[in-house]
Amino acid sequence: MSRFWRPGSERxxxxxxxxLEDDEPGFLPFSTLAxxxxxxxxxxxxHRQRLPVFKYRTAILYLLETHATTIIVGETGxxxxxxxxQYLKEAGWADGGRVVVCxxxxxxxxxxxxxxxxxxxxxxxxxxxGYTIRFEDLTKSAVTRIKFLTDGVxxxxxxxxxxxxxxxxxxxxxxxxxxxxxxxxxGLLKKIQRRRPELRLIISSATIEAKSIAAFFNQSxxxxxxxxxxxxxxxxxILSVEGRGYDVQxxxxxxxxxxxxxxxxxxxxxxxxxxxxxxxxxxxxxxxxIDAAVQMLTDEAQNLAxxxxxxxxxPLYAGLSRAEQELVFSPTxxxxxxxxxxxxxxxxxxxxxxxxxxxxxxxxxxRFYNPITDIESLVVxxxxxxxxxxxxxxxxxxxPGKCFRLYxxxxxxxxxxxxxxxxxxxxxxVSCVIQLKALGIDNILxxxxxxxPSPEGMIRALEVLYSLGILDExxxxxxxxxxxxxxxxxxxxxxxxxxxxxQFGCSEEMIIxxxxxxxxxxxxxxxxxxxxxxxxxxxxxxxxxxxxxxxNVYKGFLLSGKSSQWCHKNLINYQAMKKVLExxxxxxxxxxxxxxxxxxxxxxxxxxxxxxxxxxxxxxxxLESSSHGxxxxxxxxxxxxxxxxxxxxxxxxxxxVVYHSLVSTDCQYMRxxxxxxxxxxxxxxPHFFQI
DNA sequence: GAGCACTGC
Numbered sequence: 010m011s012r013f014w015r016p017g018s019e020r021x022x023x024x025x026x027x028x029l030e031d032d033e034p035g036f037l038p039f040s041t042l043a044x045x046x047x048x049x050x051x052x053x054x055x056h057r058q059r060l061p062v063f064k065y066r067t068a069i070l071y072l073l074e075t076h077a078t079t080i081i082v083g084e085t086g087x088x089x090x091x092x093x094x095q096y097l098k099e100a101g102w103a104d105g106g107r108v109v110v111c112x113x114x115x116x117x118x119x120x121x122x123x124x125x126x127x128x129x130x131x132x133x134x135x136x137x138x139g140y141t142i143r144f145e146d147l148t149k150s151a152v153t154r155i156k157f158l159t160d161g162v163x164x165x166x167x168x169x170x171x172x173x174x175x176x177x178x179x180x181x182x183x184x185x186x187x188x189x190x191x192x193x194x195x196g197l198l199k200k201i202q203r204r205r206p207e208l209r210l211i212i213s214s215a216t217i218e219a220k221s222i223a224a225f226f227n228q229s230x231x232x233x234x235x236x237x238x239x240x241x242x243x244x245x246x247i248l249s250v251e252g253r254g255y256d257v258q259x260x261x262x263x264x265x266x267x268x269x270x271x272x273x274x275x276x277x278x279x280x281x282x283x284x285x286x287x288x289x290x291x292x293x294x295x296x297x298x299i300d301a302a303v304q305m306l307t308d309e310a311q312n313l314a315x316x317x318x319x320x321x322x323x324p325l326y327a328g329l330s331r332a333e334q335e336l337v338f339s340p341t342x343x344x345x346x347x348x349x350x351x352x353x354x355x356x357x358x359x360x361x362x363x364x365x366x367x368x369x370x371x372x373x374x375x376r377f378y379n380p381i382t383d384i385e386s387l388v389v390x391x392x393x394x395x396x397x398x399x400x401x402x403x404x405x406x407x408x409p410g411k412c413f414r415l416y417x418x419x420x421x422x423x424x425x426x427x428x429x430x431x432x433x434x435x436x437x438x439v440s441c442v443i444q445l446k447a448l449g450i451d452n453i454l455x456x457x458x459x460x461x462p463s464p465e466g467m468i469r470a471l472e473v474l475y476s477l478g479i480l481d482e483x484x485x486x487x488x489x490x491x492x493x494x495x496x497x498x499x500x501x502x503x504x505x506x507x508x509x510x511x512q513f514g515c516s517e518e519m520i521i522x523x524x525x526x527x528x529x530x531x532x533x534x535x536x537x538x539x540x541x542x543x544x545x546x547x548x549x550x551x552x553x554x555x556x557x558x559x560x561n562v563y564k565g566f567l568l569s570g571k572s573s574q575w576c577h578k579n580l581i582n583y584q585a586m587k588k589v590l591e592x593x594x595x596x597x598x599x600x601x602x603x604x605x606x607x608x609x610x611x612x613x614x615x616x617x618x619x620x621x622x623x624x625x626x627x628x629x630x631x632l633e634s635s636s637h638g639x640x641x642x643x644x645x646x647x648x649x650x651x652x653x654x655x656x657x658x659x660x661x662x663x664x665x666v667v668y669h670s671l672v673s674t675d676c677q678y679m680r681x682x683x684x685x686x687x688x689x690x691x692x693x694x695p696h697f698f699q700i
Numbered sequence: 701g702a703g704c705a706c707t708g709c
Contacts, residue, residue: 115707143709161708190708295705328704352705374705387705432707440709498709529704539702595709638701654702674703 053129057095060088062250069093069248070100073178077202078210078226078245082219084252085402089213090182091126094155097178102209103154107177112160114183114191115358116142123147123157130155143498144591160190164197168447168496172201173208180211185218185395186357187431192459193441197448199226199457206240215395216249218428223247225459255405257367261418269370270298272415274305276368277348281320284411287365288347290355292400294374294389299324299350306348319344325351325359328529331584337361356399360406367404367412369397371425377435380469382646383627385437386673393429397421431460438462438470439501443479446486447495453484476627476697477505493603497596499523506624507596508605509693513620515610516600518560522621524592525559526669526681531585545580550657553614554666554683556621558657563589618683619693621667626694628668630679631687635662641679644690644698653678 057063062083072079083089090111097109113119123140132138139148140157148156158166160181167173179198184191198210214222228243266272273291280289293299303324310320325337341347341363353373355361375390392400397414404410414421433441441462442453450456454467474480479491479501486492490508497504503523510519525531532542549561562579566586569575576583600607610616622629630641630650639662641650650671652659656679658666665687668679690698 159708165709186707188707296703326704327706354706356706358706376705389705444709659701672703678703680703 053131057088057092057129060092061086061253062088062092065248065250066092066096070096072246072248073097073102073209073211075241076246077206077208077228077241077243078212080219080223080226080245080247081211081213081250082216082247083213083250084215084254086252086254087250088253089250090122091129093180093211093213094126094157095130098154102177106151108154108156108175109178109180110156110158110163110173110176111180111182112158112163112191112194114160114186114188116159117358118183119157119159126155126157144595160188160194164190164194164444165498167197168444171448172205174205176208178209178211180213182213184212184222185215187218187429187433187460189432189436189441192431192433193444195222195225195459196457199228200450202226202228209241215399218395219247222459225457254402255407255409257401257405257409258411259401260411260413261421262415263417265417265420266415269293269372269415270302273350273368273370274302274309276413276415277306277320278309280366280368280413281346281348284366286346287408287410288341288349288361288363289366289368290361290364290403291348291350291368291370292356292373293350293352293370294372295352296326296328299326299352302350306350319346320348321345322348322350325349325355327352327354330533330582334359355403356396361403363407364403365408365410367400367410369400369412369414371397371414371416371420375429375435376432378437378466380437380463380465382648383437383469383473384648384671384673384677391425393426394421395428397425433458433460433462434466436462436466438466439473442467442470443474443486443491443495443501446480446484447492451485473627474501476694477501477624479505489603493605496603497599499527499596502624502627503527504624506621507600509623510617510620511600511605511607513610513616514606514608515613515616515620516605516607517609518617519620520593520596520600521563521589522556522559522617523596524589525563526556527592528585528588531559531562531582531589533580533582542580546657548579551614552658552661552684553618554658555656555681556669556683557614557617560617618667618685619689621683622685622689623693625667625669626690626697628679629685629690630666630668632662632664632666641666648677650677650679652682653680656680656682658682658684 081089094109094111097103103109113122119140119142123138124134127134127138130138135147136149136152138155139153141148141162142159173179181191181194202208212222223245226245273293277289277291293302303322306320306322310322321341323337325334337349349361371392372389373392374387376385376387378385401412404412445453445456471480471484478487479494481487486495493508494501494504503526507516507519507523510516549558551557551561562581566575573583576586627645629644631644633640633642639652642648643650653672663684665685666682667685669681672678672680
């Protein structure tokens, strides 16, 4: 532990953090949903009044009355998410058929918070208090007064009701996360505000982001129609609410380390040897790192076990099965110290109870998008101060904790960025652009963004949408194709593929394929050897490619009677297959509603591949050399790419292929590939393949 | 012959 500098009283302590209680969207995903009825008679009301936010009830209601926008800066644990919607209802904001609505970035949070609020109000979930997420609408339009939903669902709702006229107050929670949909939502809400002066916005954010959000919503200097002397102030109010939690002591490294993996492992061992009992949460970047660290610590733990209490080392990342993830939430056995080694999933999506020590590597994997090459890649990159703070806070939930940062204080102070780059500035923007177009926003470049995306990114998105026939020369949605694509909850290239499918008589096949491609992977990870998995996959494989292979999997699954045993036997993830059925079902209804022809082409795989090509012609590649492990070049940019070894076409190397996506590692790998005929390119997209 | 941070519609 000597390598860490302990901030003393003579130097300013960087942070002392407070963290969340069980009232926030706390995300103990597998247990809390059904089991939080531990309050006696009258206990719930007392519990509500003890929350830090309760002191601010009057202030919040006053600010809401007098300001169009109120920004609540809240440490987690303040109770803002569950309480503010109730205060609003109690104060009459949900009277007269109006509805108070609150958004969350994640589905699980929506469900957890809604059921908690329903319990506190002693009403049945789905009546006065309801929620909406994809595939699940637990609201009753005439009855529901408080409604929770994901911000993505609210964006979709705007397509039918652009001014969100049902809602009196929109509360955007966790706005500091700056997800793509939150940023879009905030931009659109600002627009709506100008048309609906009576609408109130509450935006909840962590400290750092609050200022830029406040500046964004400040409309006091703008000229507004004759409302100068009445109505709410156009200048946002900011209110800080303290959280509830324990102090976390921060330790930095005295010298930088080159190998954060090794440093993390030895820090855990130091903690184990020198610190009192208490569980440890380690933040690393990804599956590889985590598996390696788990292995190293497990080996060490075996050496230690002979003479002292042991370590229980567990990995946590999204790719693990539900059962494996659940292990992390089980109570630590007596006399053991639990060490959870996690990705960013433990920073935002899941909250682990009982952590006393946090080890922060200072890195995470982040997605970046290059609009010039049109390639997305995952890169290990330094985290922001905001993230570091969030990670540290995970140590103070049940008692005072400690956070060991595997970087120096100098680095933290002078080099670590204050906040992360908003997703808007590191993503492919096609979906974003088409949604704005569908909402009638024609001047996308002039849209009032919270963080402007790069002009290159915008131009690339417009080009792609134009080449797909979704936008016309005036950059307006085409009819009917553009409007149909906008209604589909998919990547526009997949939507385009489905529409072609309906023209070619294979829409049934297209929606199945689209459902498969919406998931990460349908194959079980971790069970059995790679060889077994390859053999299982080979049972469905066809020379036409991965998409057609998925159709075979789907047929097999249906023939088995949607059996989980069948999935198990074939090393297929049963949960993923259920998801495929759900998405297919949703798309099926949608395609019918849009008036597209629903038809199956039977065994004709050529027409299926043609329909796919009509959506993905921009991903066409030609085999350059079969000797160098099958090197391909993209037609559009002459990028060197290879078929991913997980593809059924890995050994086949057809002359012409179309891929669904690229993964960038040492080289560019094409994932989900079909073999095509080059004559289809000029037939299906002549404008794109002029030469 | 090798890989997948995390959400969401």
